[in-house]
Amino acid sequence: MKCILCGKNEAFKFGLCESCLSDKIHLKSENMDFTICPKCGAVRLNKKWHYDDTEKFIVKNAVSHIILDKSDKISSVRSYKIDENQIFMEVAVDDRNLGEVNKEIAINLKINKESCPVCNKVTGSYYEAVIQLRTLTTEYGKILEDAKETIVKFMKNLNKNDPNSFISRIDTLKEGLDIYLGKKEDAVKIDKLMELDYFCNMKITKSLAGRKDSKDLFRYTHLIRILDLVKGSVIYYRRYYMIKNIRPNTMELLDILKGSTITISSKEFFRGTFRIVIKEPEVTKFIVLSSTDEETQLMNSKTFDIITYRKPFHEKEINLYRYDGVFYPL
Numbered sequence: 001m002k003c004i005l006c007g008k009n010e011a012f013k014f015g016l017c018e019s020c021l022s023d024k025i026h027l028k029s030e031n032m033d034f035t036i037c038p039k040c041g042a043v044r045l046n047k048k049w050h051y052d053d054t055e056k057f058i059v060k061n062a063v064s065h066i067i068l069d070k071s072d073k074i075s076s077v078r079s080y081k082i083d084e085n086q087i088f089m090e091v092a093v094d095d096r097n098l099g100e101v102n103k104e105i106a107i108n109l110k111i112n113k114e115s116c117p118v119c120n121k122v123t124g125s126y127y128e129a130v131i132q133l134r135t136l137t138t139e140y141g142k143i144l145e146d147a148k149e150t151i152v153k154f155m156k157n158l159n160k161n162d163p164n165s166f167i168s169r170i171d172t173l174k175e176g177l178d179i180y181l182g183k184k185e186d187a188v189k190i191d192k193l194m195e196l197d198y199f200c201n202m203k204i205t206k207s208l209a210g211r212k213d214s215k216d217l218f219r220y221t222h223l224i225r226i227l228d229l230v231k232g233s234v235i236y237y238r239r240y241y242m243i244k245n246i247r248p249n250t251m252e253l254l255d256i257l258k259g260s261t262i263t264i265s266s267k268e269f270f271r272g273t274f275r276i277v278i279k280e281p282e283v284t285k286f287i288v289l290s291s292t293d294e295e296t297q298l299m300n301s302k303t304f305d306i307i308t309y310r311k312p313f314h315e316k317e318i319n320l321y322r323y324d325g326v327f328y329p330l
């Protein structure tokens with residue numbers, strides 16, 4: 001059945017084709033203007049900045065610029081296309097007499113460009129907190145680079161949901177790294193993150209940065225000191241210990257004199273006055289020649305010297321750590 005009005009197209013509803021149905025709906029539009037940040041793409045609509053799903057907010061705002069008959073309302077947006085001067089939309093109009101009818105409309109746009117508040121903060125090196133990454137020995141090392149990568153990745157994930165969570169700059173110093181954060185609450189989250197991954201200690205201080213609305217503004221410094229010793233390192237605190245194992249919150253130590261093993265927490269370690277005796281251990285690979293329940297014969301893989309150790313080893317090869325002329329298995 002052909003359309004009763006145009007006689008060309010197939011009838012869709014009420015004897016009318018879709019084109020003639022659309023002609024029955026009268027829409028007008030008001031000009032629309034909004035602001036976009038040229039740096040991050042954030043959009044300001046009605047004095048509010050939007051950082052995620054910006055097109056969704058543009059389309060929603062555009063619908064409010066469409067003028068309909070009093071009895072009509074827009075039930076949904078079928079499709080849209082945004083260019084520099086206009087937004088083209090196909091909307092579903094719910095008409096009292098005709099039901100739901102698709103209608104196309106173009107809305108003129110005026111797009112202003114202005115840097116958003118977050119980008120202004122980043123450009124101005126704004127920060128509320130500083131993460132000071134240091135090692136126990138205050139020597140710059142790979143462990144700090146690894147920690148930095150973890151923090152940068154973590155902050156990128158936070159930034160997806162909160163544009164104020166950003167790193168304004170990173171300073172590489174001889175003794176470590178300073179990471180400047182746009183939001184002080186993120187520094188507390190990073191403290192917890194580092195405690196999960198490293199044997200470390202935290203110290204938080206604050207300094208007055210100014211006043212706003214009759215309130216003091218503070219900047220916070222989070223000093224994170226990471227243990228940069230390894231298995232086989234030797235330390236001293238009332239007696240000599242060799243590090244057997246390091247975990248994020250605990251460390252196993254071999255009492256060199258007694259031969260017993262103790263476990264201490266990161267708080268106990270950093271609270272004590274441990275002195276580093278050997279940072280880089282002397283490690284030697286030995287080949288197991290024979291082993292009984294009481295002793296094992298081992299051969300130095302470099303010098304081929306053979307030693308007997310009063311302990312059974314079931315491995316084919318083993319690393320021994322040397323201190324003061326004595327080899328220790330860990």
